[in-house]
Amino acid sequence: MAPLKPWDELEPGGIVVPSEAxxxxTSGWRTGVKPAVDGAKCVNCLLCWLYCPDSAILLDGTTFAGFDYDHCKGCExxxxxxxxDAIEMVAEETVLPERGVR
Ligand code: SF4
Ligand code: SF4
Known part of the structure; x- marks a missing residue:
């Protein structure tokens, strides 16, 4: 094995500029389904918020306010x-209101 170069002889590496990153x-992908909610059925128990592994349930104060589809993985x-039974999983292509409340 070739000997390692000292640090000052290494090639410059790439850098990530925060303002350009x-x-x-985290959700460039989803399982193929996404949640939609019947707002009239929701009783605001917030169990969905408690259990969602991706923190993808949106709240308005302490009130359920829909889904963050940028982070939802479709785990169901x-x-x-x-x-x-206010939440229904629908096909990814389904057109929904921005937060999935209908
Ligand atoms: S949608 Fe969420 S907050 Fe509303 S009833 Fe179902 S689990 Fe509870
Ligand atoms: S389907 Fe989406 S919103 Fe529902 S628990 Fe999974 S990641 Fe969270």
């Missing part, structure tokens, strides 16, 4: 825990 949304946990 892409916003690190919110649909599983909602006690009043």
């Amino acid at each position: 892409a916003i690190p949304h 946990i919110c649909d599983e825990v909602c006690p009043v």
Whole structure:
């Protein structure tokens, strides 16, 4: 193995300039489905907010306010825990209001 170069002989590396870096949304992908909610059924229990592993449930103060689709992965946990069946998983292509409340 070739001997390692001393630090001052190394090639310059790349740098990331914060102001030029892409916003690190973690959801460039989703499972193929996304949640939508029937606002009239929601009883604001916030179980979806408590269980969502991606902090993708939006609140208005302490009131459920929909989904952050930039970070939602489509895991369906919110649909599983909602006690009043207000959440429905729909196909990714479904056109919804911005926060998924209908
Ligand atoms: S589908 Fe999963 S990631 Fe998306 S809002 Fe529901 S619990 Fe969160
Ligand atoms: S779990 Fe269902 S009822 Fe509870 S806040 Fe979420 S959408 Fe509303």
